[in-house]
Amino acid sequence: MRRTILSLASFAALMAAMAPTAQAHPANDRYCLQGRMWGYPGNCQFASYQQCQATASGTSAYCGINPRYAYSQPRYY
Numbered sequence: 001m002r003r004t005i006l007s008l009a010s011f012a013a014l015m016a017a018m019a020p021t022a023q024a025h026p027a028n029d030r031y032c033l034q035g036r037m038w039g040y041p042g043n044c045q046f047a048s049y050q051q052c053q054a055t056a057s058g059t060s061a062y063c064g065i066n067p068r069y070a071y072s073q074p075r076y077y
Contacts, residue, residue, distance in 0.1 A: 042061075
C-alpha cells in the first residue's frame with residue numbers, strides 16, 4: 001500500500017512538472033483610448049485595436065498601444 005501511494009505521488013509530481021504553464025488571464029489592456037478627455041495613457045481596457053477604434057469612432061479620441069507593453073522588455077522563453 002505504501003509503495004502504491006508513493007508511486008502515485010511521484011507520477012502526479014512528474015505530470016505537474018511537465019505540464020505547460022498557462023497564462024492566468026489574456027491581455028485585455030493592450031490598447032488604450034486616448035484623447036483630451038482621457039489623458040495619458042488613457043482608458044486601457046481593449047484587447048484589440050478594432051475594439052478600441054469602434055469605441056473611439058465619432059469622438060475626438062484615438063487609439064494607441066498601452067505604454068506598459070510598448071516600452072517593456074521582450075520576454076525570451
